[in-house]
Amino acid sequence: MPKLKIKSLHHRKSLLAKAENQLEHLSNGVFKTGELPTFQAKIANSGYEKLKPKKLEILQINLGYMCNQVCSHCHVDAGPDRQEIMTKETMIDCLNVIKNSGAHTLDLTGGAPEMNPNFRWFVEEAAKVGIKDFIVRSNLTIIRANKKYYDLPEFFKKHNIHVVSSLPHWTRGKTDKQRGEGVFNKSIEALKSLNNIGYGMPESNLKLDLVYNPSGAFMPSNQSDLERDFKQALKEDFDIHFHHLMAITNLPISRFLDFLIASDNYEDYMTTLVEAYNPLAVENVMCRNTLSVSWDGWLYDCDFNQMLCMKVDSSSNHIKNFDEAALENRNIKISQHCYGCTAGAGSSCQGTTV
Amino acid sequence: MNNSYYDPKDLKKFGSITEFQKELGDKFFDYYTSVFEEGNLTAREKSLIALAVAHTEQCPYCIDAYTQDGLQRGVTREEMMEAVHVGAAIKSGAALVHSTMMMKKVNKLDG
Ligand code: SF4
Numbered sequence: 234m235p236k237l238k239i240k241s242l243h244h245r246k247s248l249l250a251k252a253e254n255q256l257e258h259l260s261n262g263v264f265k266t267g268e269l270p271t272f273q274a275k276i277a278n279s280g281y282e283k284l285k286p287k288k289l290e291i292l293q294i295n296l297g298y299m300c301n302q303v304c305s306h307c308h309v310d311a312g313p314d315r316q317e318i319m320t321k322e323t324m325i326d327c328l329n330v331i332k333n334s335g336a337h338t339l340d341l342t343g344g345a346p347e348m349n350p351n352f353r354w355f356v357e358e359a360a361k362v363g364i365k366d367f368i369v370r371s372n373l374t375i376i377r378a379n380k381k382y383y384d385l386p387e388f389f390k391k392h393n394i395h396v397v398s399s400l401p402h403w404t405r406g407k408t409d410k411q412r413g414e415g416v417f418n419k420s421i422e423a424l425k426s427l428n429n430i431g432y433g434m435p436e437s438n439l440k441l442d443l444v445y446n447p448s449g450a451f452m453p454s455n456q457s458d459l460e461r462d463f464k465q466a467l468k469e470d471f472d473i474h475f476h477h478l479m480a481i482t483n484l485p486i487s488r489f490l491d492f493l494i495a496s497d498n499y500e501d502y503m504t505t506l507v508e509a510y511n512p513l514a515v516e517n518v519m520c521r522n523t524l525s526v527s528w529d530g531w532l533y534d535c536d537f538n539q540m541l542c543m544k545v546d547s548s549s550n551h552i553k554n555f556d557e558a559a560l561e562n563r564n565i566k567i568s569q570h571c572y573g574c575t576a577g578a579g580s581s582c583q584g585t586t587v
Numbered sequence: 588m589n590n591s592y593y594d595p596k597d598l599k600k601f602g603s604i605t606e607f608q609k610e611l612g613d614k615f616f617d618y619y620t621s622v623f624e625e626g627n628l629t630a631r632e633k634s635l636i637a638l639a640v641a642h643t644e645q646c647p648y649c650i651d652a653y654t655q656d657g658l659q660r661g662v663t664r665e666e667m668m669e670a671v672h673v674g675a676a677i678k679s680g681a682a683l684v685h686s687t688m689m690m691k692k693v694n695k696l697d698g
């Protein structure tokens with residue numbers, strides 16, 4: 234396991250471990266004084282009185298907040314100390330929904346989803362449904378964390394999983410600073426083992442994408458420029474290949490919010506996001522075609538709202554009473570963190586949106 | 588009037604220089620935008636050159652802007668400092684190479 238310097242907000246018993254305190258912070262200060270417009274006011278100005286979903290395309294399921302890493306900016310506040318893990322019973326409820334829903338993409342996330350004891354069983358069952366794009370968000374180091382995970386690349390291949398993994402930078406220094414000492418070397422080893430069986434290779438159908446998120450209080454630059462730089466550096470230095478890079482903006486919640494406040498960057502960062510507001514990005518924010526399911530089966534507009542405990546505003550708000558038609562009628566719940574999805578070229582779990 | 592010559596907020600007002608002379612201001616911004624576009628040099632390489640020149644010009648606005656720009660492009664702190672050293676080396680080299688003038692003059696006047 235990589236050396237972990239930081240602890241989860243929950244472990245530290247930080248005030249920000251509570252979602253209501255995060256939401257309060259996001260509603261007060263510059264947004265209360267009117268120095269910056271609220272997200273609601275901003276989108277109303279672009280012609281969106283309410284944010285409504287379109288057709289459901291992606292079902293994102295969070296298998297638990299337990300993780301072998303404790304990255305400094307994790308929006309899940311994940312870590313080895315988190316005990317929230319999806320039970321097999323809830324997984325069965327999820328499978329029923331997957332079979333009947335119109336979603337073409339299934340996206341498993343965490344924490345480290347592989348740490349859920351029923352992860353492999355769930356993947357095997359879900360793969361039988363024949364979903365078009367089956368994503369597992371793997372943090373890479375988990376593949377090298379313990380012998381029992383060494384065969385994960387083969388397991389992914391067997392079920393034609395689309396692997397999506399975070400790598401904040403192509404240098405060791407920047408990656409380890411954000412994700413923990415030793416993470417870079419382990420991630421490179423894991424990428425090699427994925428490449429070795431065909432993942433990420435130029436003509437291969439075994440999809441391997443990387444996720445980039447900035448290491449500090451700034452936005453990502455152009456996604457395709459970053460992809461080119463990542464590809465060039467990883468190829469030259471390690472002979473590593475991958476398919477696409479998804480550039481994601483850090484949203485001001487959880488550990489990243491804690492960092493922004495502690496480093497006195499909060500107001501400047503929010504100003505940057507508000508100034509970079511792009512009305513075109515509102516059209517494609519991911520909550521409009523995605524639903525997020527938490528480890529205990531509740532439904533959310535997105536993974537971020539899940540972390541802020543903002544359940545969907547619908548009579549169908551749990552995987553047990555999933556009703557796609559009712560959900561398509563809901564109003565999406567928003568707050569100032571949403572500015573992270575509409576800044577610049579937009580941001581979602583699938584990268585830029587504009 | 589603010590009691591400091593430099594105010595970080597003024598950087599955001601850069602675009603307003605067109606208010607007093609629109610035609611020339613617009614031409615400048617067109618030119619500026621074109622210069623920083625991807626060309627034979629990548630936008631990333633141009634950003635590093637800009638950072639080095641920002642230091643030799645000692646322009647706080649440009650240092651602010653191109654530090655931020657570099658971070659967004661994934662430029663590392665080591666790369667940034669190396670770029671500043673390139674600027675500093677040229678600055679000091681430019682000063683030192685002029686000492687050949689001083690030496691020539693000394694040798695002429697003082698044998
Ligand atoms: S690997 Fe992902 S889930 Fe785990 S701590 Fe890092 S960012 Fe959070």
Ligand code: SF4
Pocket residue numbers: 518519520521534535536537538565566567568570571572574
């Ligand atoms: S944070 Fe969630 S709810 Fe807000 S705009 Fe982004 S995806 Fe939608």
